[in-house]
Amino acid sequence: MLSSSPLDLASPALADVWRAGELGGVSQSVQATGYASLDTALPGGGWPQGALIELLQPQAGVHEWGLLAPALAAVQQAEPAQWLVLVGAPQVPFGPALGAQQLQMLQLLSVQGRPGDAPSLLWATREALQCADVSAVLAWLPHARSAHLRRLQIAAHAHHKLLFVFRPLRAQQESSPAPLRLRLEGTVSEMGNLQVDVFKRRGPPLAAPVLLDTRPARLAALLAASRERARQKREELSTVQAPSRLPLSSWPAIPSQSPVHALLDRIAYFHHH
Template identity: 55%
Template sequence: MPALPSSSPFPQALAACADLWRGDELGAADGPARPTGHAALDAQLPGGGWPVGALTELLQPAPDAPLWPLLLPALAAAVAEREAPVVLVGPPHEPFGPALAGAGLPVQALLWVRAGTAAERLWACEQALRCAGAAAVLAWLPQARAAELRRLQLAAARHAALLFVLRPEADREGASPARLRLRVAPSEGRPDQLDVQVLKRRGPPMAAPLALPARSAHMAALLAAASRRRRMAVPDAASAGGGATVLRLDPRRPRRTDFQEAGHALAGAVVAA
């Protein structure tokens, strides 16, 4: 298509439309957004954060790939503000309690739902979104289809919930109704770093991923302190003829909470120690 001549009134008319969105620019958010806690990422997202009442899809190379450092700031803020739990549907492993608590998300605020089949996970996710007492929902749905994701998108919109759906990176080329879609993966050769790339947003895709810390500041400080203690303990143990001192952090399991005692809709499906 030939370019419009400089004398054409159309470019000036378009520039005067404040509500006009150009495809090569970052668009405005359609609704409220919650800051991610990462300034560099907020600058790349419409509204400056995670969309509230919309589906955010996170693609990972493996189900157990690092994820919590990306989501912890927003989840901790949502729990503190709403005094409501974060619902985990089908996570691949138990979260490490001390690390979450150190970042402001107490394990008592987690409701872990074990659901074996894809249908059970979808049902649990929909029920959690309908609960006004849920601050956010994280669901691992590797087998979800586009039509099923649209149902979750509608449920999140009706109840103004934070919804994160975790899916395999292999689904990257498939269609998705998600308002926001990101790829999250460990950085090659940098265990302390996450590569986060926005694949879908109201605006152009990102050309290169962002480098975000793979550990919270609190967890990094704990690991540094443990490393120093190990270095100090090894010479003492050697001089005494014993083995090196081993330091262990005792992970705590999510336990029965006030949310469950109050008759939460998902209490029957929650695993409690």
């Protein structure tokens, strides 16, 4: 028999109940993204562990490391013996650049499949998720279908792993079992270089994309110094005024009977006569 008393959503028994108008939490743990503004936009305040995170972008290999390096570096520091696995990366990782972002290259494993063999990449992704020595998996799967992604979501949840899957922008129109989907777009701004649109999350739609500055700290400092020098130069130029022009009334008077005037008067007299 059903009780007629209203539900108390604040009670501990219903702490996990999610109301659609609010940003949901997550029952599993999360990993901070390294960007406070992005953490605020994500349910639970970070990347969910044990869930498929789908990242869509116009071109593979452009924004991945800038966005994920802070979180992955923190994972490696917390679990130095664990592996970070890349599946189907579009380019060979450049060690010095990733090292500058505090990533340990000796604990990074890159797996490449045969060209055009999408099933082999899916198989490698599932195997990596099932490995106890792996902390996170990054997979580039442009041809994955919803059924494939569902299997990966189940595997990530079962083994409590961080899983990032990169797909092209056209995949936004396709259904996906991923509880978190983001669109990445580069931008040119003094405040940042990457727009992140969280278009699927457990909560209301995000009002506007999150702007992040994912450039390395040293490069960001150089750009900031360059902008400051340009600003100071503009201010200096704006304070330099053109020479003031004195009105004619303030010019010194020339005596009318000066030698020059007398000579001009004689010339005019002879020409007249």
